Ligand code: CP
């Protein structure tokens with residue numbers, strides 16, 4: 610059966626453990642200059658974008674070539690998808706050319722529609738609801754920093770918008786069982802269904818209003834922009850709504866000793882986080898970005914079986 614990766618819950622702890630172990634090995638090999646693997650054997654993977662991207666686009670493109678494949682980059686606006694071709698037709702057509710479909714769009718329902726007709730794995734490259742490939746790399750980064758300490762015993766803080774990144778961290782906490790404190794301003798809470806389901810699985814997922822309360826004792830502090838790509842029209846209102854939700858050095862000082870600062874990037878220095886925190890020794894933002902490549906190579910290897 611074709612395996613898709615649309616939400617973080619689509620993989621189990623065992624599958625994540627396998628992917629993290631592979632990503633670790635691929636990262637070490639790449640650092641030794643061993644970039645190329647024959648896994649894809651010349652097969653192609655399509656990358657489709659309905660929103661801008663730097664990290665996702667480049668890391669997947671490099672991952673596909675380093676796995677011995679070919680990347681077909683499609684800007685959604687230039688394709689027939691934007692002119693109303695049914696997703697079920699697009700999925701069936703692309704399934705005849707390529708071996709995987711990595712897709713960034715607005716609504717998760719579009720990905721589900723594609724996946725229902727595709728005979729190749731469909732990977733979520735960000736929707737308004739989720740960003741699982743980012744949290745995959747973020748957790749890999751967090752685990753690297755834990756130096757063998759168990760992930761499920763950790764406490765993670767989320768400060769800011771309860772949007773796609775927060776929703777995916779919630780699912781990750783449900784899958785792995787670590788504690789997650791989310792501080793979101795009123796009116797910007799995470800998806801209630803995702804939160805409710807996660808809290809049923811993991812009572813250590815908590816929604817609070819106070820950033821100081823959320824970060825107390827946390828081993829990782831996470832944030833994201835106040836206005837995401839699908840929310841730019843609300844930007845002015847959001848800058849007001851999110852007053853008091855900036856991650857600064859004083860807030861980081863309330864976290865556990867040695868806590869790391871995480872951000873999926875792109876960041877808006879001086880808005881959701883200060884430059885001082887972004888550039889501090891606690892910041893692992895560029896490791897997260899690098900780890901997109903290693904984690905996605907391991908993910909593609911897992912989802913697209915060898916020939
Ligand atoms: N973090 C992330 O997905 O970045 P891009 O929007 O640049 O792909």
Ligand code: NVA
Pocket residue numbers: 735772773774833834836837838839873874875
């Ligand atoms: N929440 C951000 C993440 C960007 C990678 C957005 O959707 O724009």
